[in-house]
Amino acid sequence: MGLFRRKKAEPEPEPTPEPAPTLPEPPGQDERGLRSVEDQRAWTLSMIHELPPFGMQLLDAVGLGLCEEIRSDVNLPGFDNTAMDGYAVRAQDIAAATADAPIVLEVVGRIAAGEPATAGLGEADLAEGQAIRIMTGAPIPSGADAVIPFERTDRGEDEVRCFGPVPEGANIRRRGSDVEEGDLLITEGTRLNDRAIGLLAGVGIDQVMVRPRPRVVVIATGSELVEPGMDLEDDHQIYDSNSWMLAAAAGAAGAQVYRVGLLADDPEQVKQSISDQLVRADLVVTSGGISEGDHDIIKEVMPELGMVDFSRVAMQPGKPQGFGLIGEDEIPVFMLPGNPVSAYVSFENFVRPAIRKLMGVEPHLREPRRAIASTVLRSKPGVAQFHRGFVRTDMSGRRTVEPVGGSGSYLLDSLQRSNCLILMERDVEMIAAGQSVMVWAVDEE
Ligand SMILES: Nc1nc2c(c(=O)[nH]1)N[C@H]1C(S)=C(S)[C@@H](COP(=O)(O)OP(=O)(O)OC[C@H]3O[C@@H](n4cnc5c(N)ncnc54)[C@H](O)[C@@H]3O)O[C@H]1N2
Numbered sequence: 001m002g003l004f005r006r007k008k009a010e011p012e013p014e015p016t017p018e019p020a021p022t023l024p025e026p027p028g029q030d031e032r033g034l035r036s037v038e039d040q041r042a043w044t045l046s047m048i049h050e051l052p053p054f055g056m057q058l059l060d061a062v063g064l065g066l067c068e069e070i071r072s073d074v075n076l077p078g079f080d081n082t083a084m085d086g087y088a089v090r091a092q093d094i095a096a097a098t099a100d101a102p103i104v105l106e107v108v109g110r111i112a113a114g115e116p117a118t119a120g121l122g123e124a125d126l127a128e129g130q131a132i133r134i135m136t137g138a139p140i141p142s143g144a145d146a147v148i149p150f151e152r153t154d155r156g157e158d159e160v161r162c163f164g165p166v167p168e169g170a171n172i173r174r175r176g177s178d179v180e181e182g183d184l185l186i187t188e189g190t191r192l193n194d195r196a197i198g199l200l201a202g203v204g205i206d207q208v209m210v211r212p213r214p215r216v217v218v219i220a221t222g223s224e225l226v227e228p229g230m231d232l233e234d235d236h237q238i239y240d241s242n243s244w245m246l247a248a249a250a251g252a253a254g255a256q257v258y259r260v261g262l263l264a265d266d267p268e269q270v271k272q273s274i275s276d277q278l279v280r281a282d283l284v285v286t287s288g289g290i291s292e293g294d295h296d297i298i299k300e301v302m303p304e305l306g307m308v309d310f311s312r313v314a315m316q317p318g319k320p321q322g323f324g325l326i327g328e329d330e331i332p333v334f335m336l337p338g339n340p341v342s343a344y345v346s347f348e349n350f351v352r353p354a355i356r357k358l359m360g361v362e363p364h365l366r367e368p369r370r371a372i373a374s375t376v377l378r379s380k381p382g383v384a385q386f387h388r389g390f391v392r393t394d395m396s397g398r399r400t401v402e403p404v405g406g407s408g409s410y411l412l413d414s415l416q417r418s419n420c421l422i423l424m425e426r427d428v429e430m431i432a433a434g435q436s437v438m439v440w441a442v443d444e445e
Pocket residue numbers: 220221222224225238239240241242243287288289290291292293296317318319320336337338339340342409
């Protein structure tokens with residue numbers, strides 16, 4: 001017992017520190033320490049979330065991902081109308097007409113597009129022996145069941161000679177024959193193109209719910225890099241191609257791109273510059289500095305900015321990969337390898353799907369097409385191979401593909417000459433000429 005029966009004050013318990021947030025459990029590795037491309041993609045995509053949707057005017061929505069289902073409230077056409085300038089007639093009245101023995105009809109009115117069907121006749125039906133001059137898009141008057149084009153008549157004003165018959169229904173565009181009220185027009189997850197905008201406008205819709213363009217910051221690192229347009233000061237410098245190519249690719253995928261100037265291999269500068277970018281980024285993409293070198297700057301500084309993961313993926317090119325969630329807002333960052341082809345192939349495999357997921361556009365991954373290999377293709381065992389290729393489709397629809405350039409991941413020229421990536425799965429070592437293989441046609445949407 002203590003003095004004066006007072007209990008000794010219990011020491012305050014030490015507050016348990018919040019555990020530092022970590023990335024979800026990364027995918028497993030093979031015996032050589034490599035992850036599969038599919039696992040790496042699924043894992044990184046699991047940390048990317050669709051951006052919240054907004055209502056946008058049609059022209060602001062071009063290229064964006066629709067996040068509602070669009071059904072039509074109207075019929076298209078909204079009324080039976082004529083596809084030709086001519087005369088609305090009763091087909092049976094001129095069934096016996098020929099060039100030599102034309103049938104004469106009385107012209108009882110005239111309807112232009114935008115005028116009501118009653119403009120010609122009032123409330124009466126077109127009667128036997130009557131015709132109405134009618135212009136393309138104008139509504140078909142009641143009683144008429146065909147339109148004879150001007151070219152098959154003498155274009156008469158008060159009466160018209162018809163030089164041949166027309167079948168019932170000829171040149172009439174029926175109400176609802178394009179779109180019926182209630183039809184499903186565009187599904188959620190569709191990236192809106194120019195034709196979709198036309199259809200939406202055509203059914204009277206002026207605003208849609210879409211996800212905004214993801215803001216993608218693209219950064220290249222490397223002290224050897226020089227901005228295109230500047231002089232190379234010595235012969236061991238190179239021009240930065242990656243940040244331009246990645247910025248262009250991100251833009252084509254639908255992003256709002258911010259390309260940041262080059263960052264030299266100075267840790268403090270790189271850290272500060274990347275942190276400064278986070279306020280305007282939904283996604284950050286870097287290139288270079290992630291493999292085993294002494295100056296792999298990204299590998300060095302990024303752990304100070306958040307939760308990051310560097311790994312090796314069973315793919316060629318593109319083996320070294322980095323991913324993280326950085327800054328207070330845990331902005332996703334893809335840290336791509338510096339070799340230009342590796343950066344491009346990594347973009348196609350991981351970044352483009354992430355941009356599409358942010359936009360709510362499906363499918364996330366490019367859809368592979370089947371093509372016949374025109375020469376033998378080889379791959380190292382145990383890695384997914386992404387050869388550059390040129391795919392063409394002949395007149396009969398047969399798609400063939402040939403490799404372009406070698407497999408070196410520095411080969412920018414052959415990358416430019418290619419229009420596809422040839423996909424050779426991890427367990428495939430050879431594709432013989434004439435065998436089929438899957439390709440990503442990278443110039444397609
Ligand atoms: N000992 C090892 N060395 C390397 C390995 C490895 O596993 N062990 N992997 C190789 C592979 S594969 C790749 S890919 C590269 C990736 O390297 P980094 O991401 O660290 O990239 P850097 O070293 O910065 O650059 C590589 C290469 O690319 C050129 N480069 C970089 N940035 C640009 C740019 N913006 N525009 C044009 N060219 C760029 C750079 O000059 C280098 O030539 O590592 C291998 N090494």
